[in-house]
Amino acid sequence: MTATDAKASRLDFRSRGFDFASFAFTGITGLATVFILAILAIIIANIVWHGWGTFSWRFLTGSADQDMFDVNKAGVLPMVIGTALRVLVMTIVVVPVGVITAVYLTEYAHSTALTTRVIRGAVNNLAGVPSIVFGLFGLGFFISFIGRGLDGGAAEPLWGKPAIVWASLTLSVMTLPLVIVATEESLRAITPGLREASLALGATKLETIIKIVLPEALPGILTGGILAVGRAGGEVAPILFTGAAYYMRDLPHSLTDQFMDLGYHVFILSTQSPDIEKTRPILFATVLALLLLTLSLNLVAVIVRARVRKRMRASH
């Protein structure tokens, strides 16, 4: 066959009977999709199957002050509280900053200006920084630079050591892009007519943003917050050096205390357990607790986001 023939047959789009190529293409790509979903299902099913037996109210609310490797006594309450605390402090920091940035990008910025492009580039770049580098950053900037600076060379460091506040701040830097992107998307979904109506009635730009635009964008802001919590809740690498403790007798009392963490506990149980066979039930149950937390948050975010998108399509 000459090259011209090959080209001609490639461009010959007429269907003739059973189209094998079409069948194979749909089959292969469809199978890939099913395969990915199957892996996800296997992971979840496996963890639920092995973890369900030990997963109970007692396990969730039990303390770990006796022996955190004891199957019958160990609970995960300190880890749940530690994870919740660091995520809460993170949310308080990241949501306002993220929302304000998104407001600037959609309401004030000129989309072609250099500043806008650089901000966007920085946001995208921040999203791709490895989580372990955030850990190094937290140690080098928050603890060594700011923390030790606050201590001013005191003998007993109060700030210049791993703590909840530093772990939370590190995580808020990491999750900033998630909040910005989600908020921006929902701000763009609002019809310009709404803004114009408000401005035409004599409201200023700031009043329009605070009283009209932001309430309308609330679902999107929520999505961003939820996604950030879901992402940060399961991250371990950034908190390894900035606040997580291997073991603590007491619950953290202040923001300058260290904390125990669900994700870090999963890591400890799977790599440093004295007897992996014996501690397997608590390991699976702890993973189940962590997975329930992050997956349910992601699920809620997906549902809220789907509603926002539907409304956006309806209004345009």
Place this chain on the structure above:
Amino acid sequence: MGIHRGHQARPLEWLAEKFIFLVSLTAILMVFLIFVFVAREALPLVLGKMNSAAARPVIAAKEMDKLKPEELRTYLGLTAAEFKQLDKEALQALMEVREEEAKEAPKDKDATLNTTEWRYLFQPHQWSDSRPEDRYVWQPIGRIHKYNLMPLIIGSLKTTAVALLFSVPLALAAALYVSQLASPTMKEWLKPAIELLSGVPSVVLGFFALMVLASFLQGVFGYQSRLNAFVAGIALGLAVIPVVFSIAEDALTSVPRAYTQAALALGASKWQAAWQIVLPAAAPGVFAAVVLGFGRAIGETMVVLMASGNASIMSFSLFDSTRSITATIAAELAEAVFGGHHYRILFLIGAMLFVVTFLTNLAGDLIMHRLKGRLEGKAK
């Protein structure tokens, strides 16, 4: 009342706008700070101010008077402020301590080497306490700390290669199916379902690889060490799939509908339109997806830390236990002495990692930006 214009008319509005603008610069500031503060800890090393030699040259304490103050200060490794505070007796005592230390220091030829020099970081060296050949060794413990980075770099590249080979074909095929072939209702379900995979924390993927996947894969392929680059790579692939899928799907969907419709009108089947029209049009975006997937894979920590076996062996085999750059930082930073050479080396490889991901992100971002511009320009 005069007519006010500009920011004098509404000072609050003006202030609010400036405030909002300043806050929005946070993202830029953070990227900048991350680089500065990670690199800052590694700086003394890059400038050659660190010396990890176990045995350093000694000057007898009696000869202290012959040294100039500046020479004495550098010899004792003191800062200018510390040096001022010490009187002559204290300095004498320090010199004697140094002399004592030298008597106990190891005597072999490696002990006088500064292992933080570039050639020991990247080139093989024949160490006196191992086989007589040039070797790449990462061994930051013991008498002589060896900091050769090649085993770690190879380890990271090996796991990343496996992860990409596993995840990219799967994710791209799924992206093609979801964006081109699935019905709109199906698409509404499939896309979030696949993206749910990104909601599985990496520590859970690592756990899954360690407890379940490792034994399963060993049973199928029958290799020797249970935890190795292959297992870690497959698990890593699971973390990369949602990234590649998401971006590729986005790129494929952003190709104007008119392209597909024109092809279908000319008699093409759905798959021909997808494969010969949409995919080439979205090719830069698909490439960007792979680039960003690479960035994610090389920076992922917990999966590799838990599933790769963590032995820093210089080997190109996929089935040997491996240690990556990220896992090394995670595992060793807690034990490294604050401000010491080991600590600074770990920050150095962290900074290298940051630069690599920064460049891949930048490249991915630029490609996507151009593609969007091109497609939107054509659609109008």
